[in-house]
Amino acid sequence: xxxxxxxxxxxxxxxxxxxxxxxxxxxxxxxxxxxxxxxxxxxxxxxxxxxxxxxxxxxxxxxxxxxxxxxxxxxxxxxxxxxxxxxxxxxxxxxxxxxxxxxxxxxxxxxxxxxxxxxxxxxxxxxxxxxxxxxxxxxxxxxxxxxxxxxxxxxxxxxxxxxxxxxxxxxxxxxxxxxxxxxxxxxxxxxxxxxxxxxxxxxxxxxxxxxxxxxxxxxxxxxxxxxxxxxxxxxxxxxxxxxxxxxxxxxxxxxxxxxxxxxxxxxxxxxxxxxxxxxxxxxxxxxxxxxxxxxxxxxxxxxxxxxxxxxxxxxxxxxxxxxxxxxxxxxxxxxxxxxxxxxxxxxxxxxxxxxxxxxxxxxxxxxxxxxxxxxxxxxxxxxxxxxxxxxxxxx
Numbered sequence: 001x002x003x004x005x006x007x008x009x010x011x012x013x014x015x016x017x018x019x020x021x022x023x024x025x026x027x028x029x030x031x032x033x034x035x036x037x038x039x040x041x042x043x044x045x046x047x048x049x050x051x052x053x054x055x056x057x058x059x060x061x062x063x064x065x066x067x068x069x070x071x072x073x074x075x076x077x078x079x080x081x082x083x084x085x086x087x088x089x090x091x092x093x094x095x096x097x098x099x100x101x102x103x104x105x106x107x108x109x110x111x112x113x114x115x116x117x118x119x120x121x122x123x124x125x126x127x128x129x130x131x132x133x134x135x136x137x138x139x140x141x142x143x144x145x146x147x148x149x150x151x152x153x154x155x156x157x158x159x160x161x162x163x164x165x166x167x168x169x170x171x172x173x174x175x176x177x178x179x180x181x182x183x184x185x186x187x188x189x190x191x192x193x194x195x196x197x198x199x200x201x202x203x204x205x206x207x208x209x210x211x212x213x214x215x216x217x218x219x220x221x222x223x224x225x226x227x228x229x230x231x232x233x234x235x236x237x238x239x240x241x242x243x244x245x246x247x248x249x250x251x252x253x254x255x256x257x258x259x260x261x262x263x264x265x266x267x268x269x270x271x272x273x274x275x276x277x278x279x280x281x282x283x284x285x286x287x288x289x290x291x292x293x294x295x296x297x298x299x300x301x302x303x304x305x306x307x308x309x310x311x312x313x314x315x316x317x318x319x320x321x322x323x324x325x326x327x328x329x330x331x332x333x334x335x336x337x338x339x340x341x342x343x344x345x346x347x348x349x350x351x352x353x354x355x356x357x358x359x360x361x362x363x364x365x366x367x368x369x370x371x372x373x374x375x376x377x378x379x380x381x382x383x384x385x386x387x388x389x390x391x392x393x394x395x
Contacts, residue, residue, distance in 0.1 A: 004049050008038065024049040026056050055164065067162075069121060069153070070114035073105050076153045085156060089339070091250045095242040101149035108133060108146045118157060123167045126150070130171060140174040147173065181316040184208070184309055189317065192309060193264070195300045200293060202268030203280045206232070207311045209261040211318030211336055213237065214311045218287045219244050220279045222272075225265060230257045234337065238287060249339045256335070319348050 009020045022045035025036040035052065039045040067075075079085035080093045087093060112129055113121055126147070133143045151168045158166040184192060189208055193201050206212055210232055212220065218238035225232055231254045239245045247253070257265065268279070277284025290311070298308050309317070315336075322332050333344040 004053075005042070005045050007042070024052070026052040028056055067118050068114065069116055069118050069150075070105075070110050072118045072153050072157060073109070073114075073149070076156055077102060077105075079156075080152075089250070091246075094248070095239045095245065099241075100145055101152070104142075104146040104149040109150055113150075118153075119163050121167055123170060126167055127171055130173060134174055140176040143174055144176060147171065182307075182309055182313045183320045184313075184317045186321065188306075189321075191304075192301065192306055195304045195306060197296055197300065199271075200296060202264040203288070203293070204297065204311075204314065205261050205264040206280075207314035208317050209258050209321070210255045211315045211322075212255070213248065213315060213337070214290065215239065215245075216247065216337075217280060217311070218278075222269065222274075222276055222279055225257075225269070225279065227257065227262065227265065230262070231255065232257060247337055249337050251337070253334060253337050323348060 004026060005022060005024045007018075007020055008023050009018065013020050021038050021040055022042050023036060023038050024045040025034045026049060027034050035056075037045075037048055037052075039048065076085060077098065080098055083092050085093075109129070112132070113125065116125075130143060130147065133146060138146075147168070154163065154166050154168050157163045193205055193208070196204060203217060206220070207214075207217060212232070212234060215237035216234050219236040220232070220234075224235055233252065233254055234247060235252045237245050237247050272279075274284040278287060280288050282288060294310070301308055319332060319336060322335065327335075329344055330341055332348070333341040336344065338344050
């Protein structure tokens with residue numbers, strides 16, 4: 001019999017050519033324990049032992065941990081909340097992100113996989129979970145967040161050599177399809193702001209003409225607005241439970257104040273009853289409530305027949321206006337507070353110049369310069385005019 005293998009005979013086995021299972025094991029030197037696995041055939045046991053022996057020599061095979069998925073998730077959550085466990089970029093996890101992970105784990109992962117050992121969960125187990133969630137009618141974003149709450153746990157365990165294989169790799173996930181966000185045209189922006197109550201105009205104007213996120217609007221302080229230099233210093237965000245937090249990217253940024261926005265901010269700051277504290281708060285230390293703010297805006301717009309817009313869509317409107325004004329992608333990425341410029345291109349590339357018409361014109365120009373026209377066709381075929389030339393002629 002091969003070393004590291006044995007046949008496990010049952011009580012009723014009479015020897016001979018029986019069909020009893022085979023057990024293979026490999027000794028893990030650094031853990032000072034054996035890893036055992038049972039197979040239906042001797043060939044399967046021999047193949048596994050060969051692969052496991054190579055993995056053990058390379059120190060990538062570990063003794064399976066006895067910790068359950070539920071306990072591993074709780075340990076991860078504790079580490080993330082205390083700042084010991086961080087994102088791949090080295091930043092602390094946002095409170096809202098941790099709440100979403102905790103909810104997903106408690107409601108959708110724990111009932112199915114919570115009691116299983118972390119090292120015993122396989123890729124098929126996780127794919128079954130994905131298929132079950134999709135079958136229950138959950139949208140793709142919810143499924144993604146649910147699996148992400150597991151992914152961070154397994155990534156941590158794999159990096160610490162607590163598991164030999166990360167079963168999260170290679171899962172088939174439902175595609176997340178998002179509709180284009182509403183974007184208001186310049187004239188519509190002016191009409192939407194004019195229809196609002198006077199006390200709310202500056203807040204909506206800052207979202208529309210400076211692109212601040214809702215949490216950044218909530219946390220914006222009077223000292224963050226530098227009208228002398230014409231910039232808004234975005235230094236913090238806001239969490240509904242935790243209060244002030246860092247910005248989404250973890251970095252501060254400066255956003256230019258356009259003349260149109262300056263008028264709204266001047267009027268609003270002069271009308272405030274305090275000189276320090278929150279710009280758009282109910283008081284200097286009490287943030288505004290988004291629900292009544294949105295309700296007031298919807299009533300005002302409905303009264304004059306205007307289509308509603310949200311604070312998040314105002315942020316997209318700012319990006320659209322900046323692109324139409326000719327602001328380059330790098331500057332826009334900075335003003336929007338994106339982590340990198342590639343996200344800006346992915347999110348707003350369809351709005352940037354150089355798309356279909358201009359690209360076709362550029363190709364025509366290149367072909368005109370590069371492809372010689374045969375003499376026989378030169379006299380019969382009229383000279384081709386590029387899109388750019390035609391466009392100039394129309395102007």
